[in-house]
Amino acid sequence: MAQTPEPISGGPVPRPRRRIGLFLPYILLAALVVAWTAAWFFIRGKAESEMDAWLAREAQAGRQWTCADRSITGYPFRLELRCAALRFARSDGRFTLGPTTAVLQVYDPRHVVLEVDGPFHVEQGDLSADVTWTSLEASFHAASNGFSRVSLVIDGPKGRVQSPDPGPVDFAAQHLELHARPTPGRFDSDGAVDVSLRLAKAAVPQLDALSGSSDPADVDLDTTIERATVLRTGTVARELEKWRQADGRLDVTRLSVAKGERRLQAKGEVGLDEAHRPEGRFDIRAVGLEALVGQVMGQRFGSDKGALIGNLVGQFLGGLRKREDASGEAQAADSPNGLKPLPTLRLGDGRLMLGPLPVPNVVLPALY
Secondary structure, eight states, rough: OOOOOOOOOTOOOOOOHHHHHHHHHHHHHHHHHHHHHHHHHHHHHHHHHHHHHHHHHHHHHHOOOEEOOOOOEOOOTTTEEEESSSEEETTTTEEEESSSSEEETTTTTEEEEEEEOOOOOEEETTTTEEEEEEEEEEEEEEEEEEEEEEEEEEEEEEEEEEEESSSEEEEOOOOOEEEEETTTTTTTHHEEEEHHHEEEEEEEEHHHHTTTTTTEEEEEEEEEEEEEOOOOOOOOOHHHHHHTTTOOEEEEEEEEEEEEEEEEEEEOOOOOOOOOOEEEEEEEEOOOOHHHHHHHHHHHHHHHHHHHHHHHHHHHHHHHHHHHHHHTTTTTSSTTTTTTOOEEEEETTTEEETEEOOTOOOOOOOOO
């Protein structure tokens, strides 16, 4: 029988295999989690201290912000600032909001998303308003020169505005969107900001009698606010006066209003005069002018005479517009969608003029 050979003496003895390599990935992961946790709490503490410093500066400037039951959560990748209620007050007004949450990603701190629940209550002098909604979201994209985009989206807004004259005004809408961005090529030189507003199925019952239609309205507005960068967070009167003195204007590139069978499109510009009233001019195209003018005149002369006057005024204004077109002030052709050009609408000296005719019962008040 063969015998098993004995190992040669003096050869290398194999070492036991270390198991640390098996646990190294887990050790590194644990170290990363600990480091990230420490970093997140550091960022959270920094955010709290910065917020406290900002609130103190605002209070010194006469603007008092209150975030009820403030908390900052969102670990591990977000910072979520939550307020059970948000209140703001200064000398010329105040407002309150329901539960409010501001969210930003730790790896993208320049993008902030805001979610707000109603109700919203605001007071400004003799005016006050209460608004509710089904959902409200806003977003802010910061940039080195201030911001690159601001957006606001509201579903189902409705509310009431209280004022001594003309009294309470109710309003509601299906959807509202508001977007703003620096105007390309003009933000640094003119402080210009582009603003786009979309309002779907808006209803103001108090205006139905004037317009003669209970149909909801769809409103689209594209405008550029010139000298917008002079505006800060001071009182309304102070900021509007700074904007006026800086030759601020609203350059309306498109305003579209559709209410039932009546439609209007306009473009022009508006600013503020020395008496703080709106002043400017607009080129208008519309459908259904005769019926609308008939409603306005009917309130003064009765429905039958008002309808007749409205028809005559509509034909007269159409003739005036054709004269303006012939003189080169505007284009004469009707638009493909049936909108007819009207005389220029002018705002000045507290009056509203359509061609040479003043719009009855309309006085433009000082805004501040």
